[in-house]
Amino acid sequence: MSHIQIKNLKKSYIDQRRIARGEEKSFKNQDIVVLNDINLEFQDGEMVCILGPSGCGKSTMLRMIAGFEKPTSGHVLINGEVVSQPRADSIFVFQHSGLLPWMTVWENVELGVRHLEDTEKKHKIIQDYINMVELGNFENHYPHQLSGGMLRRAELARALAVNPDTLIMDEPFSGLDFLTHMKMREEVVNMHEFIKKTTLVVTHDIDDALIMGDRVIVMSGRPSQVKLERKLSFGRPRDLGSHPELRELRDEIFFMLGVSYAV
Amino acid sequence: MPHKRIIYPLVTFFFIIILWELVTRFGDISSNNFPKPIEVLISTEELIVNGKLLKNTVASLFRVSIGFSLAVLLGVPLGIILGRLENAKFLFNPLVQFLRPISPLAWIPLAMLWFGIGDPPAIFLIFLASFFPMVVSTSVAVESIRPTFFQVAANFNFSRYEVLTKIVIPAITPQVITALRMTIAIAWLVVVAAEMIAVQSGLGYLILDSRNALRMDYVMVGMIAIGIIGLLLDFIMRKLGNIESTAWGRLTK
Ligand SMILES: Nc1ncnc2c1ncn2[C@@H]1O[C@H](COP(=O)(O)OP(=O)(O)OP(=O)(O)O)[C@@H](O)[C@H]1O
């Protein structure tokens, strides 16, 4: 179970260009402020989709939830406990593949269950998840021998095999062709319906967010704040065609991000 | 054509020999200064039969193997430490960068003073020539490991030992193999020079000794042997780079 709270989260980076110019780095207020006072809460088992303009700090926020980076101020709490380092119960799926290229698909998936003593059980878990993402027969392939979509699926299998309480996915569908994108999206939704783990998905695609999310969050450009937060209590299967409210929300988000759907 | 890799180089060498024959036959050069291919061939046979070629080749290879292996065994771990630990880098990197540009040949006087004559000074020089390139390439390779891999390691609760064996070592392997290939070529260059000074055997000594006896045909046999062995060493190192689990290093990025 994982219940995540983000409290007064701020993140700023030191402006490297100013240091390169030899200026004093002590003026805190001149640092690049990426996230400015974010407050959010994710319920256990919820799938939350996060939208926002490029460079607004979505990946940065996910990295702090995962414990890869420390906030400048404020904190992230998981089940009431401050996140201070990465933990094996919240698994991160990377925007650019996080598979280890020197390991086969099998060895990569094994990483999360490598401490299991019961070898038979271990092998069954690995095989089950590899089969689940339809990579049976590719166990002994190395990442460079897989297509983009297969890489994402292998990484998803690796994450799920850990049976984590939280799944953190940074643009899991970016760079995929249309059909693979649709198929992966369906797989992630089915997977979530089945295991009901807290799942955070950052995406650039508004339709993805509206179709997948139990909730959608829109962030503003830098310094980033939460601009919109909306619960989506629609059943599944869900599509935009049969829900005028979703289409309205889509237009609202497009407007908010400063673009228009109809051109 | 499937055998391009073999036939094309043979064609090149064939033309070089033809050219060599033409120059020595029609050029105004005495056979003492530039022996003909056939003379060198006969001398090669002589040196093979009397065992000198084999003995000197083995002597050179022995020194290179010891000096180069020591350099790899010490240089790669030191490179990993410099690449991973910032304090170690601040402490030792300036020293490494200071010693690196000093040609191994500049060490000859000290090497002879410290180690006398024979194998030890020659091995020491080869070690020096190989050690710094290995340290520097390894630490650069470690520093260029994608941060994502360390985040994956942290995410999956890797121990320090696992970070070393499952992330750092495999990640740097392709670059370290390339460095081995570059470095053994340097070691092979240096052994010949070292043998001209400190020892009484080896291909370098064969060349020097033949020059003193004004036998340019033997000098050329020695040069050819050096070239062929260099080619073989490079071939072996390249085979090492073809291991399947390092293929990603050639195919990605
Ligand atoms: N290590 C860092 N040092 C300095 N600035 C950084 C660092 N990491 C991120 N930033 C800055 O923080 C901002 C947010 O980056 P982040 O990767 O979180 O954006 P994002 O919302 O995920 O963008 P995208 O949708 O394009 O992936 C960017 O402007 C980036 O320049």
Ligand SMILES: [Mg+2]
């Ligand atoms: Mg991002």
